[in-house]
Amino acid sequence: MSDMILRASLTSPFGRKPRLAAAVAGLSDRVEVVMADTFDDSDSLRTQNPLGKVPTLVLADGSTLYDSRVILEYFDYLAGGDRIIPIEPAARFAALKLQALGDGILDAGVLRRLETLFRDETLRSHRWLGYQSGKMARALDVLEAAPPSDTDILVGEIAVACGLGFIDFRLGDEWRAGRPRLAGWFERFGERCPGFADTAPH
Missing domain, CATH: 3.40.30.10 (Glutaredoxin)
Known part of the structure; x- marks a missing residue:
């Protein structure tokens, strides 16, 4: 209930x-x-x-x-602790750092979305859009170099997956190009994460 x-x-x-x-x-x-x-x-x-x-x-x-x-x-x-946020300090701060990276992708992506949603095309700041896109590209490159875990589903993996899903849904960036390791991780995460398909944006 x-x-x-x-x-x-x-x-x-x-x-x-x-x-x-x-x-x-x-x-x-x-x-x-x-x-x-x-x-x-x-x-x-x-x-x-x-x-x-x-x-x-x-x-x-x-x-x-x-x-x-x-x-x-x-x-x-x-859930009793140590379920999606580890208790052990090294693992805990690694998970929280990864969550911050995923949330940063989301922050920048949402700002890009709002810029195009609320401003007429002639008023949009391409410098601002480029600034946010740069943040996202650098974060995605870091994730390509060291993809998240294929066994854990912690706050970091959840945040990154939500970030990648948002890019697909709202922005249409070709983020998979040149990032095969991250693309593969995202596909596998979707297959193993409970509720992933049910929570897909639509």
Whole structure:
């Protein structure tokens, strides 16, 4: 029975992170996903999270947690710890660093998306778009040189997979060109990660 509500959207890559994490941690049956419209002034999301952002997790007592990193840490706690965030220090900080890299890809990708969504073409800053694209390209090159684990599904792997999925869904970048190791990792991750297909953006 659900005792938590996750405010998210079917297209948000940051909203996908806790949905995947819940599946990996065995918590999906406790989480009801309720869609949120971040652009709707009347959506209750704005009272649940003053930033009006997804994901936001509403707990049984009505209190809330945000953002995705905090929610994933909470899910790890509920799962008994050491499930998606390792306890051992070296592994823990490696996972958190990889999550930061994946989230950085998402941050830059979302900024690119918003620039094209909200600005007429004549007003778009190509310098800004290039700046964000450069961040993403460098991060992807690092991941090609050292792909994430093929055995673990931790916060880092989840974040990177959500980042790659967002690129495919929203940006259409040919990120696989010249990055066969990362492309292979992403395909294998999709095959072994619980909930991966079910949480795909659409």
